[in-house]
Amino acid sequence: MIESIKRLVGNKKREQGKKELLEQIKKAPLPEHVAIITDGNGRWAKKRGLPRTAGHAAGMKRVREVIREADNLGIKVLTFYSFSTENWKRPQEEVEYLMKLPIEFLKTGLKELVERNVKVQMLGEKSKTPTQTQQALIKFEEETKHNTGLILNFAINYGSRDEILRAVKNIIDDVQNGHIDKEEIDEQTMNRYLLTKGLPDPDLVIRTSGEIRVSNFLLWQLAYSELLFTDTMWPDFTIEHFHQAIAEFQRRSRRFGAV
Numbered sequence: 001m002i003e004s005i006k007r008l009v010g011n012k013k014r015e016q017g018k019k020e021l022l023e024q025i026k027k028a029p030l031p032e033h034v035a036i037i038t039d040g041n042g043r044w045a046k047k048r049g050l051p052r053t054a055g056h057a058a059g060m061k062r063v064r065e066v067i068r069e070a071d072n073l074g075i076k077v078l079t080f081y082s083f084s085t086e087n088w089k090r091p092q093e094e095v096e097y098l099m100k101l102p103i104e105f106l107k108t109g110l111k112e113l114v115e116r117n118v119k120v121q122m123l124g125e126k127s128k129t130p131t132q133t134q135q136a137l138i139k140f141e142e143e144t145k146h147n148t149g150l151i152l153n154f155a156i157n158y159g160s161r162d163e164i165l166r167a168v169k170n171i172i173d174d175v176q177n178g179h180i181d182k183e184e185i186d187e188q189t190m191n192r193y194l195l196t197k198g199l200p201d202p203d204l205v206i207r208t209s210g211e212i213r214v215s216n217f218l219l220w221q222l223a224y225s226e227l228l229f230t231d232t233m234w235p236d237f238t239i240e241h242f243h244q245a246i247a248e249f250q251r252r253s254r255r256f257g258a259v
């Protein structure tokens, strides 16, 4: 009896704490662009004796929750690193599963994104993905292209070095065909040739699973991002963790080289 009362009181305190955290983060400026390296799905599954694919399924649920919360909070841009240009090296079965996730998400998640006025964009070369995946990715973009709310990017078959190389090649082409003058190339020019064209740089980059590296993600764009590494595996990353990450961002002092 006493134990259950203690548990009730404990739960109530935790709920109160969560509410206070939310109130607190709403008072300070939010990051405009949050980018997340959703890592640790495989290890999360392995620890539970499940196949890696079960980790990806659990991770997908967290992706949906974080999208909702970012939208609720009024964050402008949210980017997920979902599949890197290096992830093709994984076992075929796992790659196939990962490529099916957008198809599944289209069926069960597009409606809500449309209702929420979310604009979905893909970063990465879609043409290398299986036909059905490609169609799903295109459909997401098509169906949401006039939306004016949260900009939601999925980096799929994305690699930052690849992105930078393409930008450089396209700039060279445009210098040669006279569209731009070599002397006028500056950081803004580069920004226009990257896949993140028109988007603000990430203010906050979160990586889950305890790995402290960026794994070929937005190398140009994260020059001045606040980086946050957490040991939490992505399928365990709750809304409360998301709020804590934002609170941590709000405690940081960003100087951009100034004093």
Ligand code: IPE
Binding pocket: 038, 039, 040, 041, 042, 043, 044, 082, 083, 084, 087, 098, 209
């Ligand atoms: C992240 O989880 C998802 C993708 C890279 C697609 P992982 O699959 O990398 O999980 P770990 O790092 O092996 O635990």
Ligand code: IPE
Binding pocket: 037, 038, 039, 040, 081, 082, 083, 084, 087, 211, 213, 215
């Ligand atoms: C980074 O995770 C890419 C994604 C989350 C999609 P990885 O698991 O592929 O990165 P490494 O291999 O640990 O650097």
Ligand code: MG
Binding pocket: 039, 040, 041
């Ligand atoms: Mg990983």
